[in-house]
């Protein structure tokens with residue numbers, strides 16, 4: 164199904180299972196205490212100071228309005244005084260009001276300042292939590308699209324979460340202000356409170372409805388937004404630029420982007436228009452109610468029931484409260500919406516890896532005595548009907564160098580991932596020294612296995628860091644890093660770089676220098692030598708090396724890792740023949756196993772491919 168059809172499906176889904184009801188929105192508020200615990204743990208001092216400042220700020224509007232009333236009443240009294248007027252009380256009131264106005268300004272600034280610092284700290288903390296948690300999850304989980312969407316939503320909403328924090332704090336602050344103002348209003352006329360509620364409830368319901376629609380829309384569009392991000396990235400990135408140019412793909416990518424983004428824009432636009440129309444209508448009700456109440460107060464003033472000062476106090480309180488209530492209600496549905504997004508973060512953080520160590524894990528034997536045994540191992544990828552490998556039974560002896568050979572897609576990478584326990588066999592089991600691999604401590608096992616993948620990461624960091632990632636605890640051990648580089652033949656090329664081992668590699672950052680494919684491979688290969696692993700796996704790590712370099716690398720490799728167990732994947736038979744034994748895979752099944760000479764003597768599939776390559780056909 165094309166991506167666009169998927170988009171249509173997602174939009175139609177929006178009205179169905181993805182739709183979040185008001186009740187669910189309210190339910191999501193249960194995430195707030197957890198959210199606050201996260202904020203609290205980010206910085207207790209800043210959270211408390213923020214709350215205190217907001218409390219002070221919350222009490223100021225009532226105080227300012229009341230002093231305003233006293234000032235007006237005093238002015239009117241003074242107008243009627245004949246002869247010498249004593250203005251002391253009036254000036255005292257004005258000075259007080261001025262003081263409060265300054266205080267109000269200072270607290271506002273303090274709050275903005277703390278919100279911003281706390282927000283930054285909180286964002287950093289959640290980003291770190293996300294990275295750390297993602298590291299605990301299984302490789303298979305990353306290959307699942309639903310999981311990826313969840314991760315994406317959790318990651319994307321960092322800004323939403325910071326806004327949510329300020330909103331919740333502002334909500335508490337405004338509620339306290341309203342509480343203060345309500346006391347004043349009730350003291351003069353309780354009916355005004357009722358009018359006030361009538362004024363704001365319709366707006367609130369409207370806001371809730373539209374927030375829920377916009378959340379559903381944006382949620383159901385997560386996969387498409389991921390695609391948009393992807394298109395944006397491949398459309399303008401150092402890694403893709405050369406193919407985009409040579410194949411002249413920019414028009415194709417721009418069109419694809421436009422098609423998808425226009426669709427979202429139109430859906431969002433119609434929602435925004437409806438929201439604006441309804442919002443204006445509903446808030447007009449509030450304005451009418453306010454003027455109703457105002458006229459009532461005016462009548463009372465003219466009739467002499469209340470003073471002019473009280474008129475300004477009541478009108479001011481009423482107007483203030485209307486604004487605050489409106490704000491609280493609008494914010495309420497935004498908070499509920501933000502809390503729904505929080506659900507994505509908590510859902511992600513609650514995801515647990517499937518591959519877990521047992522209750523009493525065994526340490527990996529040192530040294531490994533017998534080696535690894537595959538017993539009828541089969542593996543299917545998630546959401547795949549096809550067996551990637553099946554009925555695999557063989558023994559990898561301790562200290563043996565085994566080469567895996569087979570056509571593309573034969574299952575070689577899958578086999579080594581199973582060996583490193585990145586995946587769990589779907590059927591059968593893998594034993595290490597007679598015990599199921601699952602019985603061993605996972606961390607220890609990962610530590611004892613060094614694996615360099617064909618799609619190893621080209622870290623846009625220094626040459627030294629690029630090697631140190633093989634054993635990150637030794638990042639400061641320059642001696643070890645350089646020795647590893649010498650072993651993998653990377654040292655001479657690093658020495659030639661302007662900054663040597665401190666040279667930033669790759670083009671992404673300023674001063675970065677990119678390497679050729681083969682040079683990158685030599686650097687990546689040095690990672691294998693950083694580790695004191697007992698099992699080394701090299702998955703086509705030399706495919707970009709020229710024939711002579713590959714030969715040399717492998718000769719050195721066999722020499723340097725004497726006594727260790729190794730699995731090599733390569734399509735070059737000249738390399739493969741250096742292994743003690745060769746395992747030939749075909750469509751996930753073990754076809755042939757033996758030394759180079761034995762397999763040649765068998766005159767089977769391996770012999771056939773070897774001859775072809777020797778004659779220069781492969």
Ligand SMILES: Nc1ncnc2c1ncn2[C@@H]1O[C@H](COP(=O)(O)OP(=O)(O)OP(=O)(O)O)[C@@H](O)[C@H]1O
Nearest residue numbers: 306544547551569570571572573574575576577578
């Ligand atoms: N993440 C994945 N999800 C689903 N299927 C996968 C995944 N990775 C590999 N496969 C499938 O599993 C089978 C074995 O793939 P594998 O990568 O192990 O082959 P390989 O022998 O290493 O191939 P190559 O020589 O091309 O690297 C293939 O049919 C492949 O399409």
